Amino acid sequence: MEMDSLPNGNNTAGTPISATATATANPAPPQSSNLPQLTESLKLEHQFLRVPFEHYKKTLRANHRAVEKEMSAVISGVTEAAAADLSPDDAVNHLNSLVCRLQGLKRKGFYSFDFLFAVLSLEEGSRAEHLQAQKCRVRLDHLESADAENMSEWNNTRMKRILVDYMLRMSYYDTAVKLAKSSNLQDLVDIDVFQEAKKVIDALQNKDVAPALAWCADNKSRLKKSKSKMEFQLRLQEFIELVRAENNLRAITYARKYLAPWGATHMKELQRVIATLAFKRDTECSTYKVLFEAKQWDYLVDQFKQEFCKLYGMTLEPLLNIYLQAGLSALKTPYCYEDDCTKEDPLSQEAFRTLAMPLPYSKQHHSKLVCYITKELMDTENPPQVLPNGYVYSTKALEEMAKKNNGRIICPRTGLVCSYTELVKAYIS
């Protein structure tokens, strides 16, 4: 975790976000000027609304399939009853069971276990639909609740949401759950969605592709639409494991069943992997040796995370990185990369430099002068003044010093002593 390596990580990490919050809170009195900033801020909330909606749609599709299955069972039951010669009592009982099935009713001990499981499954699906629709509504309400009066609280909640998102993406699930619970954010974060991803990722890290393949099957139409190669790559890796185990005949059978259908579109990759049969696992040929390395599973995990985020409409980068980069784009200057860069600058930290690498330098029309003594900005309200030795300090700092020293100024850099009256005002262009 990059953040752990920061010695003063808490203060430095908090600075950009706090600055954003402060800047947003400052224009609080005139309400009209607050709306544009809020509108800009909400542009980054696309994921906030999209993820529960995608989850909701997925549940709807699963429930729709379950209902269709039940309906076809009932219809075939009716057809079967019509064809058979049943006694009136048997017919009544049969129809009653079908009606109960349609209504989703259940009575203890009256029906078979299979039927009970089917009904329970339908009820659970319905409950899941309700919960997810409610979550969508909660988030819409949350966005609507952002206004001038509670902006500080709203921004605080947003920061916690961002942190939970970051932890979930970095697989720190327990910490994320604790933070969400302590701040009552359960409906505002996507823990259940990431739990689904966690199962697949854990299995892949244990070299098991079955959950990932099941996930691909569940989302087959969506993945096909986006031309995903996830399933193909999982199949390739499983083939490689068979070759590694020198299970060559099973590998050939596997290739015919699961790899051949991809030959029309991904022949180059297919050929390279099939050729491992000729070179075997201990080959020194670098082209094929790399295919047997353990890090191929790491690539699969990364690939799965990308596909997962894409499918749910999430950003590929954690929200925390995106917000930090937005702040860093204003702070990045060539001076940041010089040796005497001040420690207060976030870009003096390696982690922030990495984040800022792809960003352009910020455009500064005018220089900003900061007082050496007070660290405050020197502007028209606090103009710089020049000592006889050429050093420049802010007016406020020098006035303060003169009061304490009977009108005498002591330069903190050179120790020069002079009278306050000897100072010359400097002008900033």
Place this chain on the structure above:
Amino acid sequence: MDVDPCQYEQIAINEKDVNNIILSYLIHNCYKESSESFISCTGMKQPADHLENMEKRKRIFHHALEGNVLKAIELTGQLAQDILENNNDLLFDLLSLHFVDLVCSKEWAEALEFAQTKLSPFSVKEQKYMEKIEGFMSLLAYENPVECPMFHLIGLDYRQQVVDSLNQTILGWLTSLYSVYLIYILLQISILCSIPAKYDLQSLSFCLFFSVDVGDGQHTLTFPSTLPWSGLYNRPQ
């Protein structure tokens, strides 16, 4: 070529030289019965080992075409040790034909072992063999190799191409034994036809625009306008 085509009929061509060209074609393509019949009808005399060598080439040729590539390789080695040893491309192509035969016979285990022991060592030598091996191995991924995008590798065209290459290689080796004799024939023809004495066989194509009845009432030979062994004579001496 500055001869007016209308004057072709007036050019006196030595029948003996024409017969030599025809016989070369027949021997090149292992038409043993035809060449024997041609020799007897024209009264020509040929070195005995010429026919013997053709017989050897014919057996190699047929073994390769009929799916017994390993036998063909063995016989080629008996003919001369260095024909295939100095030609990795041809040796790889022949071995790949054997791999294809195993795949088409559904002998998966044998095909795999053959690829591991005989084909993959080539990749250590050059990159191009690696890509060829990938193409051949992909045939294994399909229950019916015809469905594989690389299905042309199991086709007759590819096999014919490889076997022709083998035949040319053997002829190239044999030709070095008779190069003086063949050059003599070529010079004779070029003088008679007023063609510059260089090995540009396309200039000779007009000589073959005719059919020849070899006299036994069973064979009528019609020659194409291009010579199948034209690349042979371009080989540096």
